[in-house]
Amino acid sequence: MKKISVLFIAFGLLSIVASCAVSSQRPVYQERSAYNKQGVFYERIENQQSRINQGIKSGELTRQEAGILLDNLNWIRDKYARMTANGILTQNEQELLDKMLDKNSEMIRNKKNNPAKQLYDADVQERIDRQQRSINQGLTSGELTRREADIVQDNLNNIRGRFTKMRKDGILTIKELEKLDKMLDENSKMIYRKEHNRDYNIKRIY
Numbered sequence: 001m002k003k004i005s006v007l008f009i010a011f012g013l014l015s016i017v018a019s020c021a022v023s024s025q026r027p028v029y030q031e032r033s034a035y036n037k038q039g040v041f042y043e044r045i046e047n048q049q050s051r052i053n054q055g056i057k058s059g060e061l062t063r064q065e066a067g068i069l070l071d072n073l074n075w076i077r078d079k080y081a082r083m084t085a086n087g088i089l090t091q092n093e094q095e096l097l098d099k100m101l102d103k104n105s106e107m108i109r110n111k112k113n114n115p116a117k118q119l120y121d122a123d124v125q126e127r128i129d130r131q132q133r134s135i136n137q138g139l140t141s142g143e144l145t146r147r148e149a150d151i152v153q154d155n156l157n158n159i160r161g162r163f164t165k166m167r168k169d170g171i172l173t174i175k176e177l178e179k180l181d182k183m184l185d186e187n188s189k190m191i192y193r194k195e196h197n198r199d200y201n202i203k204r205i206y
Helices: 002-025 039-058 063-083 091-109 120-141 146-169 174-192
Strands: none
Touching (some): 039 063, 063 174, 091 120, 120 146
């Protein structure tokens, strides 16, 4: 009996260690409001896809409107994949995803007051504005030195200039958006590196 008990205990310990190892490899979707697991993000995506399909069938959404809303979902899903590539999702990144999903949901629910539109353009501008505020706050609080602030500010000015130039023809391609997003991701890591106790080298990215 003692041998059997010891075997059960050993098996239980191994199961716990194995489950911890698996969970540590999964991207972290930090708890906020109703979010307490990674699967909730995908549930929201699937829910909105289902609502869009129903909207097409009922005639509440045109094919063009549905296409825009589905493109938004694909964009949000791609952003999530890029954000969690390192196994971590920060609070700021999570809030950005939530906000975009909320906006898309409102466009599906009430297109009269929230007509279907692409979220890409507004997403880039909001990220630029948010990083500008963070740089200003970091410099004021001392989290960023003057030299560090100058570098990330130069990076942001370069991104802002590229964004303005890309929009001149009225069309922002997915390839251009991905380039801007990648640059904003890298600059964001530099700005927030101290906040999250990460040693991330501050450098110019252009």
